[in-house]
Amino acid sequence: MELLALLSSRDDIVVPHVKGALKNYTVYPLKTIEELEDLYGNIPLGLLLIDISSHKLSALGDFLNRLDSDRVVIITPQRLDRRTKEQLPPSVFGSVDDDSIMAELPAIVERALERQRFRNELRLLKQSHDPLSPLQTNPGVRPDAETLPGRCDQSPGGRYVPEKVVVNFAKMLTASFDMRKLFDHFVDSVLEIARVSRMSIMLREKDVFNVKAHHGLDPHLADHLQLRKDGALASRLARTGRIMNKPVNFFDTESINIRNEMDLLRCSVSFPMIHNGRLIGIFNIDSKVTEEPFYKEELEIIYLLCSYLAAAVKDIDLYHHMWYQKEFTKNILSSMSSGMIAVDRDEKITVFNQQASEILDLDPSKIIGGALSALPSPLGDILYETMVTGNAYRRHEATLQPSGLPVGINSYRLLDEHRNPAGAGIIFSDLSDSRKLEEQRGMAEKLRAVNDLMAKIAHEVRNPLTSIQTYIQLLNEKQTDDDLHNFYISTVSQSIHRLDRLIDKLVTFSSTQNYNFNREDINDLIACAVDNVSKNLPRTHRISRKLMDGSFYVSADRRQLIKAIYYLVQSIVDMTPDGTAIEMNAIAARDALFVEISIVYEGGCRVEEVRRNLLKPLLDINNLETELNVPISHKIIEGHNGNLDIKNEGGANAFVIRLPVLDDRRGASVPFKGGSVAGQ
Known part of the structure; x- marks a missing residue:
């Protein structure tokens, strides 16, 4: 991890741009040269970034001359020319203008740090040619743990586990899932073991370790300290799982990086916080306030406390995660x-x-x-x-x-x-509101349907009334043309009959009929129906009949049933061309339980289209005068406990009326479930 100091007073421009460009580094912003000198004297900084727009080079001359080579990168308002760059102090590695911070600054910083690492390796190479000084060790320390120089002999056993440590340790484990209290009790426990000057607790968050609690560190500095998970110190602790003392002698680049990171953290000993074989945190302590060395028992107790702290941290994380999930679920349920x-x-x-x-x-x-x-x-x-x-x-x-x-x-x-x-x-x-909404929608649809029906009825009634009104106007003018007079008398008569038929159809179709049932002979019904139809049949069509052999009786309202037959014939006339012949006949079916009256004709609409019209609702009918014929006939036949069908056999179409035959022995119709359309 590299810590970079940024000296700039332009918090609105330079500071955010630099932090955005150097996301892989820890950038520590400063405002005054005094803050920079103080920080540089106490913490090993990887590089200094100086904004010369807010701090002139002339005022920084003495400070820059005291620095090692290639330790500074300056930020200028404009790009420097070659001559100006040659006059810069040796401590300045390079420069970048304001407009090029995002594009060029990361590469410049990486090259400057790479040059410093190269110098460190050269220094190590020179040291390798000199005799190595013996390692300073102490008889009471494990051979696998790095130790501090000047180690004293251990004191009598039990000295480092006083009663207060046990009390604080118990408080730490019963911190009621409060992470802050947990860290406070842990710090108190460590201070009872060894009075150290500084300490910090770092926890891993994604790919970095951040300081979560500290003692003796500058709060602003602690907030900006980070260790990458692949950094030298974190990698060594994760790999070995052992206590790490600050290296004294350097044998490789890793040792140098570890020392730099520990200098940055202001610590002399780092403890791994391991849970289930995974490094989740790092605990760092500096030397004792008395500058005495650490004893083996002290380090072992702190190491043991770190293990329990790691378990407690994971338990609290799990608790908070479960609490969050519970609250999240609760919020979903409540909303x-x-x-x-x-x-x-x-x-x-x-x-x-x-x-x-x-x-x-x-x-x-x-x-x-x-x-x-x-x-x-x-x-x-x-x-x-x-x-x-x-x-x-x-x-x-x-x-x-x-x-x-x-x-x-x-x-x-x-x-x-x-x-x-x-x-x-x-x-x-x-569903109360939904039901009310459906009722309101139904009422609106009914109202709209009634309005549509009224418009259709008004259109059908207006045409005959026009003829009547015209004739009345001619009467007022006392016209003497007999032919014209006779023409309008005939027209008015036809219009009145048309109105009468339309009103009769609407009443028959829309209202419930009270039928006057009587015992009727099928042959008599057919004969009467043909005679009635012939009186109103246009000359372009002709109708014939074929009576049954024998007598079959049905329960029927003669007038209504003849009306149904008449409307079916009218429908045939509307569908077929001039010259069409129509024939009515009847046969007994189903062991004489039913009788079928057929109205046979050739040509016209397809059977499927006529069958759909049988159950066509009134609101879907466009021409009330012609399209009501088949639905009205179907309704009357349905009221006689029968059904109506349309068939096509041998190239001829036929309306088939099926009615139950009276059982003379009981004086009643054969039971039959009426009201259905064959084939539906």
């Missing part, structure tokens, strides 16, 4: 627009959110922990069924008892880690 209820395998209610309380008007404090019987029916039954059988309800609508409140329900089964039933849950919503 849901639907009610939610969950039960465990013991049929106890474990979840009852705020919306469920509002919908059911129940107090959550009285419901949670209670039995299923506390819930209104059928919520408890659905929860129990889903938990026991696994049957899940989807978009199920039910009515709560005894309130009669309509709700929509979705249920699901809860499983444990072994896929065994662990409970059940339901999500439900109040």
Whole structure:
């Protein structure tokens, strides 16, 4: 980890740009030269960045001349020319202008640091040719732990585990999942063991270690200190898992980097905080305030406390993670627009959110922990069924008892880690507003339909009324043209008949008919129907009949049934070209239980189109005068306990009316489920 000092007063421009460009380094911003000199005298800085727009080089001359070569990079308002660069002090490695900070500064800093590392390696190479000084060791220290010089013999056993240490250690483990209190008790415990001048606790966050608690360090400095996980000190602690003393003699680049990092942390000993074989933190202490060496027992106790601290930190992290998840889930449940209820395998209610309380008007404090019987029916039954059988309800609508409140329900089964039933849950919503909205929408649709129907009726009625109004105007003018007079009399008569037929159709189609049923002979009905139709049949079409052999009787309203036949013939006339021949006949079917009256014709619309018109609603009819014929006939036949069908056989189409035959022995019609359309 490299710590860079930035001397600049331009917090709005230079400082954020430099930090953004040097994200891989720790940049310590300073405002005055005094702060820079103080920091440089106490902490090993990798590089100095100086903004000469806020601090002139002339005022920094003495300070820059005291520095080693290539220790400074200056930030200038404009790019320097070659001559100006040659006149810079030896301590200045390079320069970058304001506009090039993001693009050029990272490369310049990397080259400057690389040159410093090269000089350190050269110094190590020179030292390798000199006789090595013997390592300073102490008889009471493990051979695998680096030690400090001047080590004294250990004191009598038990001296370093006083009562206060045990008390603070117990407080540390019962810190009630408060990380700050945990660190405070840990620091107190260490101070009871050894009165050190400085200490810091660093925890890993992603790829760096940050200072979370400290004693004796500058707070502003501690907030900016970071160690990369792949740094020299962190790598050594993770690899060995042992106590690390600050190196005294340098044998490789790693030792130099470790010493630089420990100088930066202002410590002489670093302890690994390991949990499940993974380095999660680093505890650093400086020398004792009395400058006495550390004893073996002191280091071992602190090392042991660090192990317990690592476990406690992970437990607190887990607790806070679980607490966060619980609060997150609680917030979701409280903000849901639907009610939610969950039960465990013991049929106890474990979840009852705020919306469920509002919908059911129940107090959550009285419901949670209670039995299923506390819930209104059928919520408890659905929860129990889903938990026991696994049957899940989807978009199920039910009515709560005894309130009669309509709700929509979705249920699901809860499983444990072994896929065994662990409970059940339901999500439900109040459908009262939805039902009201549907009713309002239905009323609006009905109103719109009525408006459309009125427009259609007005259009159909307006044409005949126009003829009548014209004739009345001619009467007022006392026209003497007999031919014109006769023409308008005929036209008015036709218009009145047209209005009468239209009103009769609308009444028949829209209202419930009271039929006058009598015992009628099929042959007589056919004969009367053909005679009635012939009177109003246009000359372009002709109709014939074919009577049955024998007598068959049905229960019918003669007038209404003949009207139905007449409307069917009118429909055939509208569908077929001039010259079409129409024939009516009847046959007994199904062992004489039914009689079928067929109206046969050639040509016209397709059978499927006519069959769709049988059940066409009034609001979908465009021409009320012609398109009402088939629906009205179907309604009348349906009222006679019969049905109507359209068939195509041998190239000819036929409307088929099927009616139940009277059973003379009982004087009643053969039972038949009417009101259906064959083929539907």
